[in-house]
Amino acid sequence: MERFVFLTFDGLSRGAVYAAFALALVLIWRAARVVNFAQGAMAVVTAYAAYMVSDAVGSYLVGFVVALVGGLLLGALVERGLMRFVGHANPLNDVIVALGLVLLLTAVVGIIFGGEFRAANQPFDTRAIEVGGVPLMSRYDLFIWGTVATIVVLLALLFTRTAVGLRMRAAAFAPEVSRLLGVNVGRMLTLGWALAAVVGAVAGVLILPTELGLHPHAMDIVFASSFAAAIVGGLDSPVGAVVGGIIVGLILSYVSGYLGAALTPVAVLAVLLAVLLLRPGGIFSGVRARTV
Amino acid sequence: MTDVLVVDKLNAGYGAVPVLRDVDLTVPAGTITAVLGANGAGKTTLLRTITGLVRPTGGRILFSGADLRAVKVEQLVRRGIAHVPEGRGVVAELTVDENLRLGGLWRKDKADAKKATAEVYELFEPLARRRAHLGHQLSGGERQMLALGRALVARPTLLLLDEPSLGLAPKVTAQIMALLKQLRDTTGLTVLLVEQNVRGALSIADRGVVMSLGRIVMSADADQLLADDGLRHAYLGF
Numbered sequence: 444m445e446r447f448v449f450l451t452f453d454g455l456s457r458g459a460v461y462a463a464f465a466l467a468l469v470l471i472w473r474a475a476r477v478v479n480f481a482q483g484a485m486a487v488v489t490a491y492a493a494y495m496v497s498d499a500v501g502s503y504l505v506g507f508v509v510a511l512v513g514g515l516l517l518g519a520l521v522e523r524g525l526m527r528f529v530g531h532a533n534p535l536n537d538v539i540v541a542l543g544l545v546l547l548l549t550a551v552v553g554i555i556f557g558g559e560f561r562a563a564n565q566p567f568d569t570r571a572i573e574v575g576g577v578p579l580m581s582r583y584d585l586f587i588w589g590t591v592a593t594i595v596v597l598l599a600l601l602f603t604r605t606a607v608g609l610r611m612r613a614a615a616f617a618p619e620v621s622r623l624l625g626v627n628v629g630r631m632l633t634l635g636w637a638l639a640a641v642v643g644a645v646a647g648v649l650i651l652p653t654e655l656g657l658h659p660h661a662m663d664i665v666f667a668s669s670f671a672a673a674i675v676g677g678l679d680s681p682v683g684a685v686v687g688g689i690i691v692g693l694i695l696s697y698v699s700g701y702l703g704a705a706l707t708p709v710a711v712l713a714v715l716l717a718v719l720l721l722r723p724g725g726i727f728s729g730v731r732a733r734t735v
Numbered sequence: 736m737t738d739v740l741v742v743d744k745l746n747a748g749y750g751a752v753p754v755l756r757d758v759d760l761t762v763p764a765g766t767i768t769a770v771l772g773a774n775g776a777g778k779t780t781l782l783r784t785i786t787g788l789v790r791p792t793g794g795r796i797l798f799s800g801a802d803l804r805a806v807k808v809e810q811l812v813r814r815g816i817a818h819v820p821e822g823r824g825v826v827a828e829l830t831v832d833e834n835l836r837l838g839g840l841w842r843k844d845k846a847d848a849k850k851a852t853a854e855v856y857e858l859f860e861p862l863a864r865r866r867a868h869l870g871h872q873l874s875g876g877e878r879q880m881l882a883l884g885r886a887l888v889a890r891p892t893l894l895l896l897d898e899p900s901l902g903l904a905p906k907v908t909a910q911i912m913a914l915l916k917q918l919r920d921t922t923g924l925t926v927l928l929v930e931q932n933v934r935g936a937l938s939i940a941d942r943g944v945v946m947s948l949g950r951i952v953m954s955a956d957a958d959q960l961l962a963d964d965g966l967r968h969a970y971l972g973f
Contacts, residue, residue: 606836617824619788620820621826622809623817623818623820
């Protein structure tokens with residue numbers, strides 16, 4: 444039972460990061476109908492930037508802020524400098540360009556920083572706090588939960604309470620009508636990519652200390668798990684991304700804990716396959732809106 | 736009477752396929768001009784070209800004397816042009832309230848945008864009862880009211896309306912037409928109305944313009960078009 448409780452809390456913590464990462468995927472999907480397969484590689488770039496800065500100035504917080512700003516700039520740059528020029532008529536074009544970006548970013552990071560693992564900085568103790576003799580969450584897990592919860596609340600407020608959020612939603616759902624109503628759709632798209640990259644950057648910075656460390660391919664498995672989370676919840680649903688992230692986090696934690704870590708990639712694929720077969724739109728896919 | 740909109744020798748199309756051919760049109764301020772014609776005549780393309788959704792290949796579009804060809808689509812509403820596209824253009828995933836807010840988001844005078852929204856709710860009572868409903872949960876008539884109301888929140892000078900009666904019950908169509916007439920009479924709104932419902936459109940219009948195969952083949956007072964059997968038979972099919 445103790446092991447089950449421990450694995451559950453571990454899964455919740457990982458799930459929170461997967462949720463944030465899945466949220467980044469959902470943000471771009473909703474804004475541009477593109478699955479950003481480069482999200483993981485982009486998060487690695489910002490994580491390296493955060494690592495370099497925090498190492499130089501000796502402050503985790505400064506590195507964290509660098510990751511946020513770096514994500515914002517990188518997301519905007521990728522949209523304005525690359526994705527905007529991709530012909531979106533065939534969805535495969537976006538996928539191929541995004542995969543090309545993965546190769547490019549991974550190669551550049553590898554050339555600059557080398558391929559060895561680097562220990563990522565941690566702001567808090569990662570040893571689990573014991574309650575009644577049962578190890579539950581570490582201070583770092585609490586930090587992860589707090590950060591992800593803050594992101595979710597801020598995004599929810601942005602999209603439901605602000606004019607920019609309303610413009611972004613309208614531009615995503617009905618770009619032509621939005622233009623007729625004075626919305627600069629291109630700008631909203633850039634903002635969507637930038638925001639998603641920020642969320643992805645935060646997720647990257649959060650999960651790296653719990654993995655092997657920083658490496659050009661450090662986010663590959665995380666991306667696969669988060670992609671599964673987004674599919675489980677439904678690519679169109681921010682709530683689904685959060686729930687999907689937690690579900691995938693728990694499943695992977697149980698599989699890793701009871702069956703062995705080597706089986707987690709298989710578990711990710713199994714989850715993905717099961718959802719695609721049983722509910723292709725994801726758990727939170729609603730009834731499709733009528734075209735009006 | 737000043738012409739709010741002047742379309743001069745306008746040509747446009749989709750790729751290599753020309754749709755509009757040397758279209759000339761003037762729309763005087765405070766009037767309703769009905770653009771009539773069969774499917775494929777180029778009526779919708781005319782509206783889409785005026786608002787820049789289709790790029791013209793030749794000719795000029797003047798709005799209050801200013802050439803619109805270099806103006807970005809998203810800037811048009813700021814200049815006083817509201818376009819309700821075919822199919823109504825309600826954002827199905829947003830609520831009624833959000834759709835209406837969207838109509839006035841660009842406005843600097845937030846107080847007046849709020850006032851305009853309140854006026855829309857007074858004008859269209861069914862919308863007031865369904866503020867929190869999503870666009871796709873509304874009936875066809877309610878969606879048309881919402882699209883029209885959202886355009887009015889911008890307090891436009893010129894309203895471009897594409898097939899507002901499409902798929903609506905005759906009673907609802909009559910209400911929409913009566914409302915357009917009322918808006919013209921009370922606010923001086925200028926309307927360029929694309930319609931296949933010829934009788935309904937001409938019943939409120941000041942002028943009628945008939946399009947065929949991308950050209951304007953007939954332009955006359957609405958009363959004249961309705962009264963002249965020969966014209967109606969030749970161009971409007973009834």
